[in-house]
Structure formats: C-alpha cells, structure tokens
Amino acid sequence: MSPFSARTDFPRTWNPLARALAERRASGRPLVDLTETNPTRVGLPAPEPALLATPRALGYTPEPQGLLSAREAVAAHLASRGVRVSPEHLLLSASTSESYGWLFKLLCEPGDNVLVPAPSYPLFEYLTRLEGVETRTYRLPRAHGFGLDVDEVAAARDARTRAVLVVNPGNPTGHYLQEGELEALGALCAQTGMALLSDEVFSDFAWDEEPGRVATVAGRALPMPTFSLSGLSKVAGLPGLKLGWLHVGGPEAARDEALARLELVADTYLSVNTPVQLALPGLLAQAPRFQAALLARVGENRRRLLQARSREARWDVVPAHGGWSSVLRIPLAPGEEATCLALLDEGVGVQPGYFYDFTGGAFLVLSLLPPPDVFAAALEPLARVLAPSG
CATH class of the missing domain: 3.40.640.10 (Type I PLP-dependent aspartate aminotransferase-like (Major domain))
Incomplete structure (x- = not known):
C-alpha cells in the first residue's frame, strides 16, 4: 500500500517535445524561445525595489x-x-x-x-x-x-x-x-x-x-x-x-x-x-507603465507575425482580442508535435495546441512577450517550416 495520496500521483513521463527541448538547452545550442511568458525575463519596465523597503515591513x-x-x-x-x-x-x-x-x-x-x-x-x-x-x-x-x-x-x-x-x-x-x-x-x-x-x-x-x-x-x-x-x-x-x-x-x-x-x-x-x-x-x-510597454511589445510582435504569413501559406493567425499569446492554425499533416520538433531543430521553441486541449484541427501557441528583435528572428524559420512542401 502506497504511503502517498492518489491525488498527488500526477503523470511525470516526458513527452518527445519536452525531451528534445531539454536536450537542446543542455547542449548550449541557440534557442529562440517563443514559449517565454515570464514578464520579468523579457526586458519590460519594473517598479523600484525600494517600494518593498517600508518602515513597517517587518511588522505583522x-x-x-x-x-x-x-x-x-x-x-x-x-x-x-x-x-x-x-x-x-x-x-x-x-x-x-x-x-x-x-x-x-x-x-x-x-x-x-x-x-x-x-x-x-x-x-x-x-x-x-x-x-x-x-x-x-x-x-x-x-x-x-x-x-x-x-x-x-x-x-x-x-x-x-x-x-x-x-x-x-x-x-x-x-x-x-x-x-x-x-x-x-x-x-x-x-x-x-x-x-x-x-x-x-x-x-x-x-x-x-x-x-x-x-x-x-x-x-x-x-x-x-x-x-x-x-x-x-x-x-x-x-x-x-x-x-x-x-x-x-x-x-x-x-x-x-x-x-x-x-x-x-x-x-x-x-x-x-x-x-x-x-x-x-x-x-x-506603476502598473500602467508596465502594461503600456507590454501592449506595445505584443502589438509589434503580432504585427510582424501577420506580415510573415505569405498569401499562399497554409497556416493562419487565429483572430483574438487580448492577452500575451498568439494561436496559429496549421495543417493537420504532419501535425502539432512533428511541427514543433521541426521548429526546434531550426532553433525555435513553440508549444503545440494539445498542451491547451485544442481540438478540431492542429494549432501552435506562441508567446508575444519576447523582445521584437528576438521574436523577429524566429519568423523566417517559422514561415519556412510551415511552408507548403513540394
């Protein structure tokens, strides 16, 4: 009989994409990470740390x-x-x-x-x-x-x-x-x-x-x-x-x-x-300053993403009205995971739609938070991998 509760027995098996991503990072090869959603790691404005040093900070x-x-x-x-x-x-x-x-x-x-x-x-x-x-x-x-x-x-x-x-x-x-x-x-x-x-x-x-x-x-x-x-x-x-x-x-x-x-x-x-x-x-x-900078960043990256799609492309950017991410609808073949692995081989990290329980098609999820020059560096390999073959 296990000494642990069933409610903490979550699956811990790595999928092929997680393994490939870990191997790429361990190898030290460059990676343009379009899964980055941590706002403290993408060069956005932050408040002064002195705000936390108030005279009553140690009180209770x-x-x-x-x-x-x-x-x-x-x-x-x-x-x-x-x-x-x-x-x-x-x-x-x-x-x-x-x-x-x-x-x-x-x-x-x-x-x-x-x-x-x-x-x-x-x-x-x-x-x-x-x-x-x-x-x-x-x-x-x-x-x-x-x-x-x-x-x-x-x-x-x-x-x-x-x-x-x-x-x-x-x-x-x-x-x-x-x-x-x-x-x-x-x-x-x-x-x-x-x-x-x-x-x-x-x-x-x-x-x-x-x-x-x-x-x-x-x-x-x-x-x-x-x-x-x-x-x-x-x-x-x-x-x-x-x-x-x-x-x-x-x-x-x-x-x-x-x-x-x-x-x-x-x-x-x-x-x-x-x-x-x-x-x-x-x-x-100070939140409005951060929000204005983030929205400008997201808007610029989404604009570049839309521009990167050619007229004959078989993928599209799903319409949206807010947030920090963009969803791409891609061809069913070769599928989400194979596309993510192909992009990872090109040095670009994205997430497959199944991470978010998308159904009824194949999807990719991209963070719009990276600095514009970093985001732009991912667009050529993204468009190339998603381009029609043959």
Whole structure:
C-alpha cells in the first residue's frame, strides 16, 4: 500500500517535445524561445525595489482578508477601469492558484466537480484534484471564435457540478466574454445553483475596442455567487511578489455568507506577506507603465507575425482580442508535435495546441512577450517550416 495520496500521483513521463527541448538547452545550442511568458525575463519596465523597503515591513498585522490599505489599493485599481467595488468584498491571497484552492474548499465537497473551459491553460485539473474535486470540460467552439456557448456548459454539467469557471480573456485564445454570453450563463447558473468563477488575470491587456465586451464580473448585479480573480503576477508583471485578489459578488445573502466563510479559510493560512501588502498602492500605481510597454511589445510582435504569413501559406493567425499569446492554425499533416520538433531543430521553441486541449484541427501557441528583435528572428524559420512542401 502506497504511503502517498492518489491525488498527488500526477503523470511525470516526458513527452518527445519536452525531451528534445531539454536536450537542446543542455547542449548550449541557440534557442529562440517563443514559449517565454515570464514578464520579468523579457526586458519590460519594473517598479523600484525600494517600494518593498517600508518602515513597517517587518511588522505583522494578521488581517484574514488582507490589510485594508492593500484592499483599498485593489479597489482603486478597479475604479481606474470604471469598476466600483467595496474593499470589504475583497480578499487577498498569495496567488490566484491559492484563491482557487480556497474557492474549491468553499464550494465543493470531495467528489463534486467544477466546469472548466477547453481550450485553456493546463492548470485547473491540478488545482481541483489537490482539493479532491473533479473537473468536467466544456468546449469553446472554434466556430464562435473560441467564445462561450452556454449550451456546451449546460451539456457538461451533472448533479454534482458546483461551479462553472470562465477565463476572461481566454488563455491563450484571447477571446473576451461577451454581454450576451454572460447573460445566458447567469440564467443557467441561477437555474442550476452553480457559482461563477471568473479568471481575469489578463483582462487589462485588451488589444482593441470591442462592443459588448465584459472586462470583469466584479461590481455587477448577477443572480449567482460570483468570484473574480486577478493579481500582481499579470496586472503588474510581478509573479515573484506573490499577491492575488479575489472579489466576491452576487446576491447579497450569498455574498455575505461566502465572505464570512472565506474569512475563516483565509485566517487559517494568512499567506500574504506584509511588505508586499504595504507596497501594493505603489506597485499598482506603476502598473500602467508596465502594461503600456507590454501592449506595445505584443502589438509589434503580432504585427510582424501577420506580415510573415505569405498569401499562399497554409497556416493562419487565429483572430483574438487580448492577452500575451498568439494561436496559429496549421495543417493537420504532419501535425502539432512533428511541427514543433521541426521548429526546434531550426532553433525555435513553440508549444503545440494539445498542451491547451485544442481540438478540431492542429494549432501552435506562441508567446508575444519576447523582445521584437528576438521574436523577429524566429519568423523566417517559422514561415519556412510551415511552408507548403513540394
């Protein structure tokens, strides 16, 4: 009998692409890495480290929801985007991943399930399983631009479904939730008793204006318990500072009960460190500078990517409206993994669509974060590998 729990027995076998990438890096051969999504490694603006050296940095005030000054800073950040929320309806955590753990504890008994979108970033199966919770997938149809189809959500749920999770905008698809989609989802949640979890970590990074876009569910009068998640990792490009926030909304009675229960959960962990909470007003005040530089970088790299596609190309850039990534639709043959391996032989690293549970075709996922000269160096081999043979 194993001394370890089944919920931590995740697969650890490397696929051929992971092995080839590790071998290339170990060999020291050059690599243009279009999988890089760490904002601290691509030359983007960062705040002054002195912001963390506050006189009260070594003090300790165990506030379960987070220091009021820090929650007020989050509320002010949301207000700058036209969203009015009360600091009393916010909780701080060490990350959105920790917020998810709290929410799965709040909403689910062991064996219950949560609906998660596909394609999407491969995180939720791990977070749910560690809490003894299952996932059920609802598809985001390519015919809808990878937007939400409430019929797909309804078909995915069963008697043990407790919540539906949306990623707004999608990662890596870059599709924002639309007003009509949210209205239909709200009606389904109210009818079936599901809560709504909205992952909004990329919401600040819209590439354009789009009518009917939902930037956040925070501050909205919705008919179900509603939880929106974000944090410093993406908003300010500071994943190492480990601070996320969770806004609780929905009908007043359910909202207040959720807050009371979450306060007890948060009090059990008290995970957010004092220096980052005290520095949060200054860190968020500098976030617009980081975001402007990132959006300029993403826009330039996407422009170059579109230009690199010839008229006769058999691949295309999937339309999107925000985020840090771009998705390419490529020919079914030779397929995602073979194409990624061929590109790696040319010194370019990209991700296959199956990493994100894409179906209905073959796809590649590229980060738009690398410096433009680095990104541009990948485009000639990319176009050559994807060019029609013969």
